Amino acid sequence: MKEIIAVVRMNMMNRTKQALTDAGVDAFFANEAQGRGKGLVDSKVLEGAGAGYEEAVELLGERGKLYSKRIVTAVVPTEDVDDVVKAIVAANKTGKPGDGKIFVVPVGDAVRVRTGETGAASIV
Numbered sequence: 285m286k287e288i289i290a291v292v293r294m295n296m297m298n299r300t301k302q303a304l305t306d307a308g309v310d311a312f313f314a315n316e317a318q319g320r321g322k323g324l325v326d327s328k329v330l331e332g333a334g335a336g337y338e339e340a341v342e343l344l345g346e347r348g349k350l351y352s353k354r355i356v357t358a359v360v361p362t363e364d365v366d367d368v369v370k371a372i373v374a375a376n377k378t379g380k381p382g383d384g385k386i387f388v389v390p391v392g393d394a395v396r397v398r399t400g401e402t403g404a405a406s407i408v
Contacts, residue, residue: 285359285360285361285362285390285391285393285394285403285404285407286359286360286361286362286365286388286389286390286391287357287358287388287389287390287391288353288356288357288358288359288360288365288369288372288386288387288388288389289355289356289357289373289383289386289387289388289389290356290376290384290385290386290387291317291319291354291355291385291386292353292354292356292376292383293353293376293382293383293384293390294316294352294353294354294386296375296376296384297314297354297356299303299373299375299376300313300354300356300375301405302343302374302375303371303372303374304348304368304371304372304377306358306371307364307367307368307371308364308367309358309360309364309368311358311407312356312358313356313357313358314355314356314357314359315353315355316352316353316355317352317353317354317355318351318352318353319341319353320348320349320350320351321348321381321385322373322385328389332376335344335361351378351382353384356372357392360407361404361406361407361408365388369386369388373386384389394406394407
């Protein structure tokens with residue numbers, strides 16, 4: 285089993301939900317989040333702002349702000365990971381900065397509380 289954590293644009297959530305459903309993933313979580321990618325901030329300017337240089341703080345302007353995102357999380361069988369990741373990428377790729385990020389993390393075990401099922405049986 286693997287956990288897929290996808291950070292996507294807010295306006296791409298409907299496309300992402302549809303892509304997950306089409307890939308056979310009906311159970312997932314979606315949470316609101318705020319963040320930014322490293323490409324949107326010049327690290328030298330950020331260091332200067334941290335050191336208290338007003339010029340650096342002014343240069344940050346809009347580049348220092350956090351952007352609204354959604355974090356979508358799903359646990360899927362290991363053999364389905366590639367298909368699910370491809371579906372999320374296809375639904376969210378615009379070719380512009382801010383398209384998102386996908387993390388794939390191993391899951392040691394899972395338990396369905398209602399039935400007590402464990403492992404793969406608990407996620408299907």
